[in-house]
Amino acid sequence: MRSYVIVAVIILLGGCSSWPEHGKGGLAEKYQNYPLEDELYDSNYAQPEDVVTSEFEHLVLKLELLKSQDIKACMPAQLLKAQIYENRIRRLISAQMWQDAEHDLLLHYHALNQLTNHFDTVRQLTDCASVSITKPALETIKKQLSDLLNSDNQFAFNAFEITPKYAVRVAQAADLIKQLESVNILLVGHTDRVGTTNSNYELALKRAETVKQWLVIYGVPKVSITTLTQGSLKPYSETTPNDSSRHSDRRVEAIILDANNQNPQDKKEKALVKWTKIIAGKKE
Incomplete structure (x- = not known):
């Protein structure tokens, strides 16, 4: 009799159970929201391939900067070695051998970095190379700096901490800034149009100050950076606000200024240089 009861219970439970399909975990996976939908992935984190490609482009520009400073006249063998290694990494990226490329990168x-430090020492002790960077090279570097510091996905909603993806860009920008002698940076904080005017002014300034702090941590002189805030007055896009546009509104606008240019032609640059001098005077 007992055996019949056990069999009946098994049949009853089996008939009421919902067995998952092969390869799925039923209710447990549903509870954990598995598998993740595409929109649940954190877009602030770049894929490894994107990180490798971005860092490689940064190092290519860094080597071009050394070449523009006439490193070939002082250290031709070391320059050739760096160029050979750069071409090796370029081939690995073309072949999509990401792990090998990341290792060599x-x-x-x-x-x-060692080559840059060595070259700086040689230039201080000898006159083998020209001191100043050529104007075309300087313009290329300024554009690259602007692209790095003005990239998207900088801040989360109502936050002034930079995202991990933007932190990489800031580190790359600082690496280039440290090699320049005549560049000042104006950081203008912005917010989306959510919130009060006063709170947005304060949040935007905190964002600009945060970027400045990270640049200083990475070795950029504090005196070459000025921060301003415009709150929510200048949205990135004039279209009807939505989640995408608000995300772009939460940003720090970086303007690269030539400190040696006493007569800037661009009206915006001229106004910003004036602002920089006024604020610097107040700080003193």
Whole structure:
């Protein structure tokens, strides 16, 4: 009799159970929201391939900067070695061998830093190379700096901490700024149009100050950076506000100024240089 009862209970439970399809975990996976939908992935984190490509482009520009400073006249063998390694990484990226490219990229990064420091020492002790960067090279670097510091996905809603993706861009920008002698940076904080005017002014200034702090941490002189706030007065887009446009509104606008240019032609640059001098005077 007991055996009949056990069989009946098993049949009853089996008939009421919902067995998951092969490869799925039923209610447990549904509870954990598995598998993740595309929109649930954090877009602030770049894919490894994007990180490798971005860092490689940064190191290419860094080597071009050394070449524009006439490193070939002082250290031709070291320059050739760096160029060979750069071409090797370029081939690995073209072949989509991401792990090998990432490994070699790390070695190339440290080698270029050592080469830069060595070159600075040689230039101080000898006159083998020209001191100033050529104007075309300077314009290229300024554009790259602007692209890095003005990239999207900088801040989350109502936050002034930079996102991990933007932190990488700031570090790359600082690496280039440290090699320039005549560049000042104006950081203008912005917010979306949610919130009060006063709170947005304060939040925008905190965002600009945060970017400044990170640049200083990475070695950029504090005196070459000025921060301003415009709150929500200048949205990135004039279209009807939506989630996408608000995300772009939460930003710090970086304007690269030539400190040696006493007569800037661009009206916007002229006004910003004036602002920079006024604020610097007040700080003093």
